[in-house]
Structures are given as structure tokens and as C-alpha cells.
Amino acid sequence: MTHAADANAAASDLGAADIERIYRSLRLIRRVEEEIVHLYPSDRIKSPVHLSIGQEAVAVGICDALRPDDVIAPTYRGHAGYLAKGGSLGGMMAELYGKSTGVAGGKGGSMHLIDMSCNVLGASAVVGTTIPVALGYAFALKSTKTDRVVVAFFGDGATEEGVFAESLNFAALRKLPILFVCENNFYAIHAPLNRRWATEKLCERVATYDIPAYRCDDGDVLKLRSLAIGAIARLRRGAGPVFIECRTYRWREHVGPNTDFGAGYRPAAEMEPWLKKDEVMRLAALIAPERRVAIDAGIEQDIAEAVRFAELSPFPMAEALYANVFAGA
Amino acid sequence: MQMSLPAPEGRLLTYADALREAVAQEMRLDPRVFLFGLDVDDHKAIQGSTRGLLEEFGAERVFGTPLSEDAMTGLAIGAAIAGMRPIHVHIRMDFLLLCMNQLINVAAKASYMYGGQVRVPLVVRSMIGKSWGQGAQHSQGLHAMFMHVPGLKVVAPSNAHDAKGCMIAAIRDDNPVIFVEHRLLYHTTAFVPAHSYEVAFGKARLCMRGDDLTIVGISSMLPECLRAGQMLADIGIFPEVIDPISLAPLDIATMVKSAQRTGRLLVVDSAWTSCGASAEIVARVVEAEDTSAAIAVRRMGYAPTTCPTTPALECEFYPDPAKIATVAHAMVRPQEPAWTPNPARAKLPYLLKSHGPL
Secondary structure, eight states: OOEEOOOTTGGGGOOHHHHHHHHHHHHHHHHHHHHHHHHGGGTOOOSOOOOOTTOHHHHHHHHTTSOTTSEEEOOSSOHHHHHHTTOOHHHHHHHHTTOTTSTTTTSSOGGGOOBGGGTBOOOOSSTTTHHHHHHHHHHHHHHTTOOOOEEEEEETGGGGSHHHHHHHHHHHHHTOSEEEEEEEOSEETTEEGGGTOSOSOHHHHHHTTTOOEEEESSOOHHHHHHHHHHHHHHHHTTOOOEEEEEEOOOOSOSSSSSOOGGGSSSOGGGGHHHHHTOHHHHHHTTSOHHHHHHHHHHHHHHHHHHHHHHHHSOOOOGGGGGTTSSTTO | OOOOSOOOOSEEEEHHHHHHHHHHHHHHHOTTEEEEOTTTTSTTTTTTTTTTHHHHHOTTTEEOOOSOHHHHHHHHHHHHHTTOEEEEEESOGGGGGGGHIIIIIIITTHHHHTTTSOOOOOEEEEEEOOSSSOOTTSSOOOHHHHHTSTTOEEEOOOSHHHHHHHHHHHHHOSSOEEEEEEGGGTTOEEEEOSSOOOOOTTOOEEEEOOSSEEEEEOTTHHHHHHHHHHHHHHTTOOEEEEEOOEEETTOHHHHHHHHHHHSEEEEEEEEESTTSHHHHHHHHHHTOTTOOSOOEEEEEEEOSSOOOSSHHHHHHHSOOHHHHHHHHHHHHOTTSOOOOOOHHHHOOHHHHHOOSOO
16 A cells, blocks of 8 residues: 655666756756746736745656656646746746747746646646646547556645545546646645644545555655656556655745745744755755756756746737637637 | 528438437547547437447447546546547536536636647537426526636537537537537437538527517527417517527627617527526627617526426426517517417427426
8 A cells, every 4th residue: 555655775776867867957946936036026027926946856756757758737836847847948937927938928827837849738726627637638648559648746735626536536447647746745825734634644545546655755856756667667557547645845935936934824943854855955965066067057047048038028919818719719 | 481490401300319420420530539428328328319329439439437527527628638529428517517617717718828739629518407397406507607708619509400510510629619408409300411511600590580579599499489489470470580509609790680670689598597698699789889779678588596396386487488479579569468379389399298207
């Protein structure tokens, strides 16, 4: 049934190139979001943002185990998943700026990022909503007899929605190639788990659907990657869905660029252990300093280019208001 | 008086058989089409409208589901985004309320909020379950809720010919289409061509020509309006009866043109009138740019109550041909005392046959 991740040796299986790739992805997401924090007071970003800072390891660990033709369904706290899967950085920044060159032409914003060219399904601002959509994509993949897989990302709050249970049941019934990844950051907006769940036995709940369920308690990106590799191998074999609960921690406020430990709903001390095991720092330490400097410089350059692209891009023309209400119109 | 359904061609087919034929023809043509929903593969086969599809196309393309309307709607959307063309069937329109998050927040908006990166070719079949004690939660006509939301198409064919053509058009459409059926229409017949054809959305049909008033009948109210029209003709009142067929898009131009000519517009819906399709049609006719002369307007629909089960109240709840004729008469000849047609003549065959147990 359930067991905590046991992948202590995971790092030793990896070569320097793997570690560098994973680090780059973690660092890119962290730095992009720090840049968003930096830009936010300028009011040039025209979209509410739900930052993943502190939670990057979940998206990166899982997505590093995927092929380009695999599909992910991120959430409205989705910058991390979107970028980890390779979503266009310039298209994302332009989208946040409300520009016509954004991935949704400025009509979706941060909460509806999408990049179908990288198989990133569109995110939704309604909790849990993308779980069955991901399920449907997995159904279609199974129907077409490919070995591609789908990952549905969602938070702990989404597991309280009825559609989560409905989707688990159908995925198990049809043995669909879908990996359910719960990013458990312990809060649904500001409501803690102990006011929402009678028990924390989430994996046990899921396992009753005959879905193998795993939990990773510490946000270790390499353990998560290792778990994902095993899970995805099972999906590709057609053996049915897998569930992974990834405990993690949101460092910033629910929505917006700030910290919110003064608000009273959670103590600052709660974040301390997570700060100590910051995965960005941990992986940075595994990389030769000169390599790290080069990677970081590359990231800064990419971000600067993306921001410049967003700033120089035009806003959509008024006629665009009516475009795409219907497909092809 | 002129019926302008297309010239009789093909065979007399029931509405249910026409739907089945449309789906079967499209499934033969396009392997991406699949049909699913509660009970589509059981022995009752959704009033016969899915009979034989499982046998012909197999359980991968025709299947019943768990009672999970929310997730199954999301499943349809996800499959559609992945390139398939799902037909999701609901045996009552009331059950669409369990699908609203996915239909309104995702299906309707995906094309727009994702900047055209995805499309959702999805048909949602649902049945208005009027009559014989179907009551509060098995009889609602909720199409106006979907007309309200940009990004959805809504069609409500009133006869077997249009049922087939609209179904084929809906399956081929790259957008979500809410397909409104009516339980009392399933056994009605019309001439239906055997070949594949589309009935285009956004084009109303003139079903009866006349100069005295314009009557728009939606879904099952169309045949009831036609019967009312026949009774009105007996006393020298000649209505123009229009079937909108599709409610979104709405062919308002045809209704405007007719109402401007007759000066009177009565819209009869198989639904409540408040914020309903009838309200929308009346408002758009009246506010049309080229409407200058006053047009007298009336709406008829469900009584503004929950639908009762007892026949003694159910008959009060629904419009019927006699009530429609009475209202139309009062609009055309307001100076005359109220007129009630012969009740025996007012009953349509399907109303006479509509009895239980169901």
C-alpha cells in the first residue's frame, strides 16, 4: 500500500548533466518568480499571481521524469509546472503583462497558462477542475494506443472536491495512463489541513481505489524524480494510474508577491525546516562552481530576454476581444 | 398556410431513430467520435436513441459510466482537447446541473482563455423530461442557462429531420454544443433523408406562413404552436410560426423580419420565461436596429413554480395548444372576448399517448 519515499541513493544514480539539468529547472523557476516579485510593484504585470516559490521541487522532480510528448495539467499555482515542462518563458511573461504575444494572447493571465507545443494543458482558476480534463486526455491517449502519459498536478484542497474521487475511480476502472500528483502545502488559501481533513491519511484514501499511492515528506527533488520514474514506467506498461502525495511548503502568500507570516494563520517557525532544505541551494552545492555560474548567467539572460519581450510587445487590439469565443472564429 | 419543412424525402423516422442514425453515420465516418454517458449501453438505450450502437462500434466507443457527471464532463473535455469528438449523453437535462463547473468554466471558455490553443468539439445530449409525473427534478428545460454563456452553442430541434441534421452538425462542430432533446418528441416522426446532411445552426425555419402574428415555438412547443396555428386558422387568424432550431446562435433576423411584418410576437418555450430564451428573443426583436414600429409581445412557458407531479396541476403548469391559441387570439383581436378552442382538437397525438407507467 502506501509508503514514504525511500530514494536516499537517488542522487548517486545521476550524472553531472542530470544534476545540472534539474538544478537549472529549479533555479529558473525560483528566479522567474523572484523577478515577478520584483516587477510586481511596477503594476506592469496585469494578472494575479500564485507563486510556487518553495514548491519548485515537485514540478521539477516529476517533469524531469517525463518525455517531451508526455502531457501535464498544472494548476493556477502553475508557473513551476509550466516552466518545468518547457513552457515558453517569453510567452508566459508576455501573458502576465497582458500582451498580445502571451501564450493566450493576453486573455488568460497567470492562472490560465498553456503551451500545447510542450504538452502543457491549460491551467484553471477553479480548484480541482483540471483533474478530470487530464483524465480525459489520458483516456484519449489510451484509446490511441500510445505509451504517452499524463500528469495531473493539484493541491491538497483539490482532494476535497468530489471530482477528485470521481476521477480516481474512473482512472483505476479504465487503467488510464495518468499520474496524480498532489502538492500538499498544508493550506487551502488560509485554511489549514486540520480544519479540513478528519485524518491526514490521504494515501490510504487513494489506495482504496486500488491505485498505488506514495508519499514524499520532505520535498526532495531527487526522491520525487525517482518516484515519478517508477510511476511512469507503470503507466507506460498500461498497468493503471499512480498517486503521489508531495508534501511541500508555500513560502509566499496565497496570491500576490509578499510573505504573510504576520497575518496570523500560520507561524513563521513552520517554514524554517523547509528553508533549511531548500532544494535550489541543495542542488547548487552539488554542481561545480564554474558550471553553476554559467548556468545562473544563462538563466538571468533568459529572464531578461523574456521580460524585454513582454515589455516591448503590444497590447492586443480592441478587435481581439471577440477572437476565439468559438474555435476558429 | 405553408409548412416549410424540406420537401418530404427519405423515410418516416422517429426522432429517436433519427438521432441514432446521425450518430451511427458520423461514427462510421470519423473514428474520433465516441458516445458515452449513464445508461447509453443498457437495454433501454436512451429511448432507443442509442440502440445498436454498442453492437456496431464496440465498448471502446460506446460505453456507460460511473455516476460521476462532473468528472465525466471533464473527461469529455480532455478527450476533445486531445483530438477526439465525444458525445456525452444525459437522460435528463436536470443532470446537467452536476456538470456545470466543467461546462461553464472549462468547455465554454477553453478556446478563449487559452488564446485559441485548444478547441473543445463536444456534444452534450440532454433530455427535457416533461409529463406523466416527472416532476420537479426530471422535467426542467434549462437551455437558457447555457444560452447565457459565451462559447457554448445550444440547439433544440423540434422534429426528426432537424434532430438528425443538427446532430451531424453538432458532431462536426469544433465547439461545445448543448443538444436539447424533449422526451415527448422521441416518438414523433418526420421524413428523414437516409444520407448524411447537416442542419446549419443559426438558421430558423418558417414552419407556417401567416400575416396576423408571429409565433416562435421552442423544442416541443413548436408542434404545439403549429396545432394552435391550425385552430387559429379555423377562425380566420393566420399566424406565422417559426422554429428557431438553434438558440445559440440565434437567427434573430428571421424573427425580426416576421414580427415587423405582423406587428405581434408570441414566444412559447418549453422552459420558464424569466431570463429565458423567450425573454432573449423578445428583447432582441424589440431592440433590433430596424424595429421602429411598436410590436406587441407576449411570452408563454412553464408556470413560475416548481413542476408538480399530479396531473391536476401539471396541466396547469405547461403551455398547450389551446392556451397558446387563446393567447394568440387575444393578441390579434383584443377587442373580442377571450376565445377557447375545442379542447378535443387541441390535443396532439403525443399528448394523447403520453401516459405511464414510465
